[in-house]
Amino acid sequence: MKRDNSREVRRRNRITVLLTRDLIIQILLRLPVKSLARFKSVCKSWFSLISDPHFAISHFELALACTERLLFLEPTVPEVRSIDFNAPLHDDSASAALNLSPESHCDLILGSCRGFLLLDCSPSLCLWNPATGIHKQVCHSPIASDMDAMFFTFLYGFGYDPSTDDYLVVQASYNVDSEVATRVEFFSLRANAWKEIEGIHLSYMNCCDDAKTGLLLNGAIHWLAFRCDVSLNVIVAFDLTERSFSEILLPDDICQCDFCDLGVLGDFLCLHVSGVHCPAEIWVMKEYKIQSSWTKSVDVSVDEIPTKYFSLICFTKSGDIVGTDGNNGLVKCNSEGQLLEHRSYSNCRSHSLAAVYTESLLSLPYDGDQAEED
Amino acid sequence: MGERGEEWEAVMLRKAEEEESKAVKKVKLVTSDGVTMEVEISTVKEMETIQAFMNATDTDNSIIFPLPKVSSHILSRIMELMSGEYDQELVKRLSHEELKEICMVANYLNMKTLLHLTASAIANLIQNKSVEFVRHFFNIINDFTPEEEVQLRKTHEWAFEGVDED
Numbered sequence: 001m002k003r004d005n006s007r008e009v010r011r012r013n014r015i016t017v018l019l020t021r022d023l024i025i026q027i028l029l030r031l032p033v034k035s036l037a038r039f040k041s042v043c044k045s046w047f048s049l050i051s052d053p054h055f056a057i058s059h060f061e062l063a064l065a066c067t068e069r070l071l072f073l074e075p076t077v078p079e080v081r082s083i084d085f086n087a088p089l090h091d092d093s094a095s096a097a098l099n100l101s102p103e104s105h106c107d108l109i110l111g112s113c114r115g116f117l118l119l120d121c122s123p124s125l126c127l128w129n130p131a132t133g134i135h136k137q138v139c140h141s142p143i144a145s146d147m148d149a150m151f152f153t154f155l156y157g158f159g160y161d162p163s164t165d166d167y168l169v170v171q172a173s174y175n176v177d178s179e180v181a182t183r184v185e186f187f188s189l190r191a192n193a194w195k196e197i198e199g200i201h202l203s204y205m206n207c208c209d210d211a212k213t214g215l216l217l218n219g220a221i222h223w224l225a226f227r228c229d230v231s232l233n234v235i236v237a238f239d240l241t242e243r244s245f246s247e248i249l250l251p252d253d254i255c256q257c258d259f260c261d262l263g264v265l266g267d268f269l270c271l272h273v274s275g276v277h278c279p280a281e282i283w284v285m286k287e288y289k290i291q292s293s294w295t296k297s298v299d300v301s302v303d304e305i306p307t308k309y310f311s312l313i314c315f316t317k318s319g320d321i322v323g324t325d326g327n328n329g330l331v332k333c334n335s336e337g338q339l340l341e342h343r344s345y346s347n348c349r350s351h352s353l354a355a356v357y358t359e360s361l362l363s364l365p366y367d368g369d370q371a372e373e374d
Numbered sequence: 375m376g377e378r379g380e381e382w383e384a385v386m387l388r389k390a391e392e393e394e395s396k397a398v399k400k401v402k403l404v405t406s407d408g409v410t411m412e413v414e415i416s417t418v419k420e421m422e423t424i425q426a427f428m429n430a431t432d433t434d435n436s437i438i439f440p441l442p443k444v445s446s447h448i449l450s451r452i453m454e455l456m457s458g459e460y461d462q463e464l465v466k467r468l469s470h471e472e473l474k475e476i477c478m479v480a481n482y483l484n485m486k487t488l489l490h491l492t493a494s495a496i497a498n499l500i501q502n503k504s505v506e507f508v509r510h511f512f513n514i515i516n517d518f519t520p521e522e523e524v525q526l527r528k529t530h531e532w533a534f535e536g537v538d539e540d
Contacts, residue, residue: 017471017474017475017478017513018512018513019474019477019478019512020478020481022481023477023478023481023493024512026481026489026493027477027493027496027497027500028497030493030494030497031497031500031501032501034532034533035500035501035502035533037530037532037533038505038530038533038534038537039505039508040526040530041505041518041523041526041527041530042505042508042509042512042514042516043509043514043515043516043517043518044517044518046514047518047526064494065497082532093535093536096532096535097532098532133529
C-alpha cells in the first residue's frame with residue numbers, strides 16, 4: 001500500500017508542482033478558520049499542522065485572514081447562531097447553527113476575547129471557542145456562591161494579559177448591606193483560581209439595573225459605572241497587564257446612562273444610547289481618554305424597524321451599523337443611520353443575546369488536562 | 375601644470391565611475407531551459423537571494439546568475455507581474471500550475487511582495503473549495519482511513535456547509 005503511494009507521488013511529480021511545507025504554511029496562514037477546520041481532513045500532515053498551537057498563534061497574530069462573526073442566541077435554547085454580519089442578513093449561507101457545548105443553555109454572554117466567549121451557564125461560567133469547540137468550565141467566584149454576603153456583581157469582563165499569556169475573568173461587586181466599597185476579583189486561567197484585588201478603594205455602583213459586560217480595547221476592559229462619591233456616570237477601565245483602574249469621562253451632554261452602552265468602532269471607543277421610539281445615538285471618542293474628543297457620529301432612526309427599537313452591536317468592515325431590534329431580530333443600517341435590512345430569527349418574544357467574536361484556532365493555557373475539544 | 379593634472383585626473387575618475395555604473399546596470403539570468411535573460415539591476419533588487427549574492431561577490435560588469443529551478447516561461451511571467459506592479463488582474467489570468475510555480479520561485483528568490491501576492495491568491499482560490507479539490511490542487515494523497523475521515527467531518531460539520539462546486 002505504502003509503496004503504491006510513493007510510486008503514485010513520483011508519477012504525479014513529473015507533471016505538477018509540489019509546494020514545500022513552508023509554502024503550504026504561508027498559504028494556510030492566509031485562510032479563514034472555517035476553511036482550516038475543513039482542511040484538517042485533507043491529510044494527516046495538514047491535520048497536525050493546523051492543530052499545532054504555534055500555528056494557531058501565528059494565524060491569529062498575523063491576522064491575514066481575520067474574520068469576525070456574531071454569536072446570537074436565545075437564552076433558553078441550546079442551539080445558537082453564528083452569523084457572518086459582513087454578509088447580507090438575508091443570506092442564509094452567512095448563518096451557521098452551532099450547538100452550545102457542553103452546556104444546554106446560556107443566561108448571559110459576559111465577554112469575548114481572542115476567539116473565546118465567556119458565558120454564564122449557571123451554575124458555572126464557561127469559556128468557549130465556537131470555531132474549534134474548545135471549552136472550559138470556570139467556577140463562579142467565592143462571593144457569588146456565598147448567599148449570606150448579599151453581594152451584587154455589577155461588572156463582568158474577560159480579557160487577555162500578553163505579559164503573562166493568561167486569560168482573566170474580572171468581576172466587580174458591592175455589598176448591598178454596607179458602605180459602598182467596590183470589591184474586585186479576577187480569575188486567572190493559569191492559576192485556575194479566583195483572587196481579590198486588595199487596597200483599591202473604589203466606590204462604584206451599577207449605572208443601570210442590569211449588570212454590565214465589559215468591552216476590550218487597548219489592553220483594558222471598559223465598563224460604564226456610577227461613581228458614588230461624586231455622583232457621576234463614568235467609564236471605568238481596567239488595565240489587564242497593570243491590573244489597575246482608570247477613568248474616562250463621558251460626553252457632557254450625556255447625563256443618565258439607563259439605555260447607554262459601550263462599543264468599539266475600529267480603534268475607537270464609542271458610546272451608544274439605545275433608541276426606544278426615538279433615534280439611537282452613537283458617539284465616538286476620536287482620541288482615547290480625551291473627553292473633548294467625544295463626537296456625536298450618527299442617529300439611527302427606528303421608525304422603519306418593526307419593534308421601534310435599536311441597540312448597537314457592532315460595525316461591519318464597510319462601515320454599516322449592526323444592532324438588535326430588542327427581540328430576536330437583527331438590524332443593519334448604513335453609516336448614515338438609514339435602515340438597510342431587518343431580519344427576525346425567531347417568533348419567540350424573548351430578548352436574544354449577541355456578542356462579536358474573532359474566529360481563532362487558539363486554545364487555552366494548560367489546555368491539555370483542563371479543557372477538551374468536542 | 376599641476377592644476378591641469380588634477381583636472382585631468384578628476385575627468386578620468388568620473389569616466390571610470392560612469393563606466394562602472396553602466397556595466398552593472400544589467401544582470402544575466404540563465405533559466406533551467408538554457409535561456410539567458412538580461413534584466414535591469416532594479417528588477418534584481420527585489421530578488422533578495424540574488425541581491426545577497428551580488429553584495430557578497432561585490433564585482434564587476436558581467437554578473438551571470440544561474441536559475442536551475444526557474445523556467446524561461448515562469449521568469450517572463452514574473453517579469454510581467456513586476457512591470458505590471460503586481461496587478462491582481464494579471465494574477466487572475468495565471469493558470470493554477472503557473473501560480474504554484476511562481477509562488478515557489480518567489481520563495482526561492484526571496485521576493486516578499488510576490489510571495490505574499492501569490493500565497494494570498496492561492497488562499498483565495500481554495501478558501502471555499504472542497505477537501506477533494508484541495509488534495510487535487512496540491513497533489514496530496516489522502517492518508518486517512520475512511521472511518522477517520524468521517525469522524526473528522528462530523529467534528530467540524532459547520533465548516534463543510536456552503537462549499538463551492540469543484
